[in-house]
Amino acid sequence: EAGVAQSPRYKIIEKRQSVAFWCNPISGHATLYWYQQILGQGPKLLIQFQNNGVVDDSQLPKDRFSAERLKGVDSTLKIQPAKLEDSAVYLCASSLEYGGKSYNEQFFGPGTRLTVL
């Protein structure tokens, strides 16, 4: 079974530039998550999709971050314009269903490491 795919793996940009990340979840997984992980911290949920609808984007800085999952499969996360504090690893995860019930395991991609100079 193929895992969660993400690209690019690394990205270096200057502040005020734009950047986009792509994620392809495990086939058949209805729920897709984007996390931001700052060095030395646990992941922070940015946005959660159920199929192509948003179920939780309460921690997404909507003035500069946007995400979409148009066909209910792959997803893109965009930052425009980037700030220095956006330097982090952006993780994508997927699960069969929505939420953290004990049988609903999340599977993570390798992440995209973003450096903003």
Add this chain to the structure above:
Amino acid sequence: KNQVEQSPQSLIILEGKNCTLQCNYTVSPFSNLRWYKQDTGRGPVSLTIMTFSENTKSNGRYTATLDADTKQSSLHITASQLSDSASYICVVIERDSNYQLIWGAGTKLIIKP
């Protein structure tokens, strides 16, 4: 406020030794607790998922314990190997309509030969 705290923040042990990582939480109501292993440059990988009724769960050399009364969990690693070097993250799930995941900051474990 729902919180998950892990200790120690970092730990260095010699290959072959055992170690125990701690997780304390204030999440309520409780659904389940998960331990993840995150290798450098990789996404987290699930080690164990424990529900309220489970006290102990093993996955190879990893054994997780849960005391729901004191709201504490531990992850014990036996006969450590160099490949165990990673961050170990405790996640507690709140049993409400959203089953929200509350993440700890992780313990960075380094195994030295």
